[in-house]
Amino acid sequence: MRLRSLPLMLTVLLATWPAAARTTRIDDSATLPYASSLAVQWEQPSPRRPVNNLMSGTLTLRVRLNVTPWLHRSGRIYLTLPAQQPGPMSVSWATQGKLLPGQLTSGSRVLVYSGPITAPFIEDVLELTLRVDGTRLRQQQYHVNFNFEMDE
Amino acid sequence: MFPRRRDPQRRLGGTAFHKLRWLLTAGLLGAALLGSATAPRAFEVTIAPASPQTIYLQVGVGTFTGTYCSNPCNSYPPIPPNTPTAPNGTPGNNATVNTVSVSVPAAQVGNGTVQTMTTNSTQSESFYDDYAFCNAPAQLYIGGFYRTTTTGNGSINVTATVPAALTDTAGDKLSFGTISWTSSGNADTGTEPFPGATFTPGAVQTIGAIAQNQWAESCWTFSYANTTVVAAGTYTGTVLYTATTP
Numbered sequence: 048m049r050l051r052s053l054p055l056m057l058t059v060l061l062a063t064w065p066a067a068a069r070t071t072r073i074d075d076s077a078t079l080p081y082a083s084s085l086a087v088q089w090e091q092p093s094p095r096r097p098v099n100n101l102m103s104g105t106l107t108l109r110v111r112l113n114v115t116p117w118l119h120r121s122g123r124i125y126l127t128l129p130a131q132q133p134g135p136m137s138v139s140w141a142t143q144g145k146l147l148p149g150q151l152t153s154g155s156r157v158l159v160y161s162g163p164i165t166a167p168f169i170e171d172v173l174e175l176t177l178r179v180d181g182t183r184l185r186q187q188q189y190h191v192n193f194n195f196e197m198d199e
Numbered sequence: 200m201f202p203r204r205r206d207p208q209r210r211l212g213g214t215a216f217h218k219l220r221w222l223l224t225a226g227l228l229g230a231a232l233l234g235s236a237t238a239p240r241a242f243e244v245t246i247a248p249a250s251p252q253t254i255y256l257q258v259g260v261g262t263f264t265g266t267y268c269s270n271p272c273n274s275y276p277p278i279p280p281n282t283p284t285a286p287n288g289t290p291g292n293n294a295t296v297n298t299v300s301v302s303v304p305a306a307q308v309g310n311g312t313v314q315t316m317t318t319n320s321t322q323s324e325s326f327y328d329d330y331a332f333c334n335a336p337a338q339l340y341i342g343g344f345y346r347t348t349t350t351g352n353g354s355i356n357v358t359a360t361v362p363a364a365l366t367d368t369a370g371d372k373l374s375f376g377t378i379s380w381t382s383s384g385n386a387d388t389g390t391e392p393f394p395g396a397t398f399t400p401g402a403v404q405t406i407g408a409i410a411q412n413q414w415a416e417s418c419w420t421f422s423y424a425n426t427t428v429v430a431a432g433t434y435t436g437t438v439l440y441t442a443t444t445p
Contacts, residue, residue, distance in 0.1 A: 072241065075241060075242055078242045081242050081243070082242070082243045082244075082245065083242075083243075083244055083245070084244075084245045084246075084247065085244050085245065085246045085247070086246075086247055086248075086249035087246050087247070087248055087249060088248075088249045088250060089250065089253070089346060092250075092253060092288075092289060092290075092346070093253075093255065093263075093288050093289070093290055093326075093344060093346070093414075094344050094346060094412050094413060094414050095267060095288060095326070095327055095328065095414065096327055096328040096414070098412065098413070098414075100412055102248060102348070104246065104249075106244065108242065110242075175244075177244065177246060179246065181248065181251075181348045181412075182347075182348065182349070182411075182412060183348075184246075184248050184251070184348040184349075185348070185349055187247060187248075188245050188246065188247040189245070189246050189247075190243055190244075190245050191243065191244045191245070191246055192241055192242075192243050193241055193242050193243070193244070194241040195241065
């Protein structure tokens with residue numbers, strides 16, 4: 048009796064256990080410019096009180112996400128900014144409507160799309176502003192990498 | 200950039216067949232790797248500081264454009280808190296050479312009674328926060344900043360290039376070593392970045408320092424030692440203040 052009910056219990060447990068979200072990095076190699084340069088400037092050229100040591104810059108990106116693998120399904124797309132050199136950064140962006148505007152700090156991700164995938168590509172133009180502590184910029188330049196991720 | 204590595208496959212084999220087989224194997228392996236790749240590329244932004252270094256030094260009157268506004272800002276129209284442009288301001292170039300002077304009464308010349316000097320500078324407010332930091336004309340403002348992207352406790356020195364003596368039209372001399380100053384600032388505490396001292400005649404003298412990404416300022420009150428009997432006249436001399444970045 049006990050042995051026969053065990054498989055049934057397992058089946059019930061498995062059925063009620065929430066499916067873990069599967070995260071996959073999206074191919075955005077068609078984004079233009081794919082590798083861009085951004086000259087960041089002191090937000091406060093003179094360290095007047097209260098001193099702000101942030102440097103920032105804005106660039107425009109034509110994002111093109113290849114979502115073919117998720118065509119005719121639903122998903123949530125996140126923009127991620129992995130923790131990396133030169134240290135803590137924050138990014139904010141405006142869009143033209145296909146993706147959600149938002150902001151995030153390095154080491155985190157933010158939802159930019161949720162819904163059905165009806166076309167092989169999702170495209171939008173992002174006005175992206177990056178802010179970083181200027182006192183951490185010891186090198187002439189840093190390569191900052193972003194990712195788009197799909198949660199199913 | 201990754202460091203160059205020694206190629207472990209330098210020797211492929213002695214025959215063309217072996218080379219071909221290796222290439223085929225490499226090709227298949229490459230195809231397999233491509234097929235199993237799960238991390239597509241992601242866009243990259245290369246950031247670089249546009250103007251990493253800025254220096255500003257002001258002795259006496261100075262020029263700053265852009266209204267100072269504290270945070271939160273009380274100006275009208277209101278500027279939202281944490282707006283990147285507030286508080287802002289751009290340092291300008293001001294070619295004014297201010298004077299510090301004293302007229303010693305004839306009866307007191309050389310009697311050792313210290314003579315307090317005054318300045319023709321009208322600058323009492325600090326551009327740091329528009330606070331009346333100094334008391335002109337009794338005090339001369341000196342301040343500035345050093346903007347840089349590098350971290351650490353770096354600072355730059357401010358020097359004074361001091362002539363050997365003040366002179367009058369007759370060629371009489373009065374040593375610059377007879378002039379001293381004390382340093383303070385309204386509501387200021389702690390050590391002054393530009394402390395009190397006495398001019399070193401005929402030398403380049405370090406008179407203070409500015410820590411990176413900070414505003415340094417002091418108010419100087421000058422005095423003449425009045426220990427020497429000199430010929431009547433107007434004695435003048437110019438001291439040049441210099442801040443230099445590494």
